[in-house]
Amino acid sequence: QIVLTQSPAIMSASLGERVTMTCTASSSVSSSYLHWYQQKPGSSPKLWIYSTSNLASGVPARFSGSGSGTSYSLTISSMEAEDAATYYCHQYHRSRTFGGGTKLEIK
């Protein structure tokens, strides 16, 4: 199976700061099949970015995604309080696996 490794596991950012988190796959993943989810405590995961770089409905434009092959990233151009959450990457290029998550906190 394809293992997705997210880094860092935990990070904190100041309001207005640029944030980048990464997702590294153990083997190449088609960019069409790499998604990101946002999850806040007590809620189920929400699709946030699909097919590497497409924002899901309602996701603010300060979010962006990029990557190819085995290396993917999610970037927030300017951190806002509502962005504090855990972000998971997910692939279904071969079977389905999730990364371990990056917990983003406010500094």
Added chain:
Amino acid sequence: EVMLVESGGGLVKPGGSLKLSCAASGFTFSSYAMSWVRQTPEKRLEWVATISSGGSYTYYPDSVKGRFTISRDNAKNTLYLQMSSLRSEDTAMYYCARLESYWGQGTTLTVSS
């Protein structure tokens, strides 16, 4: 509005069985593949099963293959997960999902003696 409402979770002894249900509404259920995904107490997400729209094809990871069975009743707009030979490592919140877009709120399974 798409809604997925899971039920059937609970406390089960190791080796026991349980069946989860997911009532779907707000979309044409019979047109979509459906899945179960679980989240462990450590917050790790694990795909558990997927069933094709008509129910003919099912897919599982090795961790649950032979122990879990996904099924659906398109007439009742309901998805099921029959779980047997349960282990402590199956303890998790179980989500019904129309991947990738829609997830239910989950139902909790605890496997403990």
